[in-house]
Amino acid sequence: MAQFNWRMPRWFHQMGSPKWFYNFGGLLQPWFTLAAFLLLTCGMVWGLAFAPADYQQGNSFRIMYVHVPAAILSQSVFLSMAIAGAIGLIWKMKIAFMVARSCIAIGATFTLIALVTGAIWGKPTWGAYWVWDARLTSTLVLLFLYAGVMALNQAISERQIAGKATAILAIVGTINIPIIKYSVEWWNTLHQSSSFSLTDKPTMPSEMYLPLLLTVLGSYFLFGLVVLTRTRAQILQTQNGASWLMQHKDISGAK
Amino acid sequence: MGFMLAIIRRDLLLVARQPAEMINPLVFFVLVVALFPLGVSPEASLLSQTAAGVIWVAAMLATLLSLELLFKLDHDDGSLEQLLLAPYPSWCLVLAKVFVHWLVSGLPLILISPLIAMMLFLPSDAVPTLMLSLLLGTPTLSLLGAIGAALVTGVRGGGMLLTLLILPLYVPVIIFGASSVAAAALGMPVDGYMALLGAMFVFALMITPWAAGAALKL
Numbered sequence: 039m040a041q042f043n044w045r046m047p048r049w050f051h052q053m054g055s056p057k058w059f060y061n062f063g064g065l066l067q068p069w070f071t072l073a074a075f076l077l078l079t080c081g082m083v084w085g086l087a088f089a090p091a092d093y094q095q096g097n098s099f100r101i102m103y104v105h106v107p108a109a110i111l112s113q114s115v116f117l118s119m120a121i122a123g124a125i126g127l128i129w130k131m132k133i134a135f136m137v138a139r140s141c142i143a144i145g146a147t148f149t150l151i152a153l154v155t156g157a158i159w160g161k162p163t164w165g166a167y168w169v170w171d172a173r174l175t176s177t178l179v180l181l182f183l184y185a186g187v188m189a190l191n192q193a194i195s196e197r198q199i200a201g202k203a204t205a206i207l208a209i210v211g212t213i214n215i216p217i218i219k220y221s222v223e224w225w226n227t228l229h230q231s232s233s234f235s236l237t238d239k240p241t242m243p244s245e246m247y248l249p250l251l252l253t254v255l256g257s258y259f260l261f262g263l264v265v266l267t268r269t270r271a272q273i274l275q276t277q278n279g280a281s282w283l284m285q286h287k288d289i290s291g292a293k
Numbered sequence: 294m295g296f297m298l299a300i301i302r303r304d305l306l307l308v309a310r311q312p313a314e315m316i317n318p319l320v321f322f323v324l325v326v327a328l329f330p331l332g333v334s335p336e337a338s339l340l341s342q343t344a345a346g347v348i349w350v351a352a353m354l355a356t357l358l359s360l361e362l363l364f365k366l367d368h369d370d371g372s373l374e375q376l377l378l379a380p381y382p383s384w385c386l387v388l389a390k391v392f393v394h395w396l397v398s399g400l401p402l403i404l405i406s407p408l409i410a411m412m413l414f415l416p417s418d419a420v421p422t423l424m425l426s427l428l429l430g431t432p433t434l435s436l437l438g439a440i441g442a443a444l445v446t447g448v449r450g451g452g453m454l455l456t457l458l459i460l461p462l463y464v465p466v467i468i469f470g471a472s473s474v475a476a477a478a479l480g481m482p483v484d485g486y487m488a489l490l491g492a493m494f495v496f497a498l499m500i501t502p503w504a505a506g507a508a509l510k511l
Contacts, residue, residue: 127507175464182461189457193448199511203444206508207458210440210500214461 046129054131056273057282063266064288070266074259081252089246098162101155106234106250107257109152112180113215115145115261119187120212123205132276133269135201138208139191140268144261146184153177164228172221173229176214183211197276296381300389307366308397314362318398319405322355326409337414344413345423345474349467351409352402352427356434357459359398361452363390363442364509373446373509383506391432391439391502399431415478422477429490430470436497437462443508466493 052058085103092099119141126134156174157167168174187207194200222231233241234250277283284290308314329347330340367373376386403424410420441459445451473486 179461179464182457186458186461189454190444193445193450193454202511203508206440206504207444210462210504217465 051129054129054133056133056277056280059133060270060273060277060283060286063270067263067266067270070259070263074256074263077252077256077259081249081254081256085246085249085253089249090243092246095163098159101159103250103253105152105155105159107254108148108155109177110234110254111257111261112145112149112152112177113218114258115141115148116180116183116208117212117215118261118265119145120205120208123201123208126201127205132198132201133273135198135205136269136272136276137265138205139201139272140265142184142188142191142204143268144264146181146188148257148261149177149181149184153181169228171227171229172225173218173227176218176221179214180218183214187211296379297385297389300376300386301393304390304393305396308393314359315397315401318355318359319401321358322351322402323405323409325351325354326413330413341414341416341478344410344415345419345478346467346471347413348406348409348415348423349430349471349474352406352431353434353460353463353467355402356398356431356438357456359394360435360438360442360459361445361455363394363439364446365442365451368446377510383509384502387439387443387502387505387509391435391505394439395432395435399427399435402431403427415474418480419474419477422483423474425487426470426473426483426490429487429494430466433466433490433494433497434463436494436501437466439505440501440508443505444511446509466490469493 053062082103086100089100091097119138122134122138122141125131126138153174156177160169161167187204190207191200191204194203221227222229234247234254274283326347329343333339333343364373367376377383379386406423406427407420410417410423415423438455438459440462441455444458445455448454469486469489473483473490476486477483
């Protein structure tokens with residue numbers, strides 16, 4: 039049998055070192071903060087105040103600038119969580135479990151925001167806050183999945199085991215992501231099909247599309263920022279007393 | 294294979310010595326279903342419309358209730374650890390235990406479902422579909438539930454947690470299971486629903502023993 043011999047690049051394994059991740063994350067953090075702040079501020083102000091009103095929906099469509107990024111992120115975060123969990127299981131990296139753990143709360147928040155803004159948007163356009171439509175139902179299931187992952191993660195006190203258990207559940211739960219993504223195409227839903235894509239030509243005028251692009255990108259940076267911050271905080275907790283940390287400039291106070 | 298047969302024989306023997314384990318989910322199933330006419334309305338027209346969903350939800354809850362003990366007893370008396378140390382892949386163990394679980398909790402539900410259907414005034418044309426959909430669906434429920442049962446084994450207060458973890462995964466099964474019965478009650482074809490239920494069963498059969506086995510080894 040042929041020898042199965044391939045290697046991941048070195049930076050991949052370096053990511054598994056708490057010290058390396060802590061320092062690298064510390065370098066990225068200010069840039070992520072800046073990018074998230076600028077993109078979200080510009081996108082929101084542009085979208086909410088200056089973009090032209092929709093010819094059918096009037097001003098109510100502006101909730102899109104909150105709803106769409108939250109909905110996209112709710113799925114991306116779940117996928118990231120599952121991928122981080124799989125990396126943790128395959129390469130036995132503690133950092134990956136920490137990253138997966140950091141994803142849970144922010145992902146659940148995005149899902150909740152997507153559902154609430156969707157309900158608020160649904161009232162003027164569909165005449166109902168909630169309908170049992172495939173897209174809405176599968177997003178609700180996503181929220182329940184986040185709740186399950188969160189409950190499991192907190193029920194097991196041993197960090198390492200909690201990380202592995204969460205990873206398995208997250209990987210199994212990923213089955214829901216394609217269902218959400220394609221629910222608007224597979225079933226005849228009240229929810230409109232996707233009108234936002236990075237690769238296809240936008241179906242709306244650029245004055246409406248560009249602010250949306252900014253808020254989506256900004257949300258990704260916000261997600262990255264939250265994950266970096268929370269993972270670094272977990273490194274501080276678990277590595278408490280480690281010599282590299284005690285000598286680190288963040289701890290010892292040396293300039 | 295010998296290993297799996299040995300597990301199946303052992304688990305069946307354990308159930309035979311403790312028959313309440315087999316009867317409790319069944320009683321629970323009948324009780325939950327009986328609550329609906331009392332709680333909602335005893336009117337035949339309304340009941341026959343809701344029968345499919347009610348039966349499926351009750352079957353799901355009964356399965357969940359019995360799943361908690363799938364690995365727990367073996368974990369508590371230490372035999373699970375020994376079984377995992379045996380030189381066989383852990384998915385064999387999961388598959389054998391799930392099979393017994395389905396035989397003990399799923400199959401009786403299917404057998405009693407015509408009676409329940411009659412109590413809820415489900416049109417008699419839909420009863421074969423109900424039984425067939427349960428036959429295809431309940432093994433999927435047991436398989437998916439095994440992941441949750443394996444994950445919460447050894448966790449305090451695992452029962453509630455198990456419900457939280459597994460119910461979201463049950464959603465597709467209940468949607469297609471209940472709509473197949475509803476379609477049959479209206480005299481519409483059910484082949485598509487059955488194909489989907491079968492596909493979900495095969496998919497669960499491939500994935501879940503592996504995932505539950507990995508979860509048991511944590």
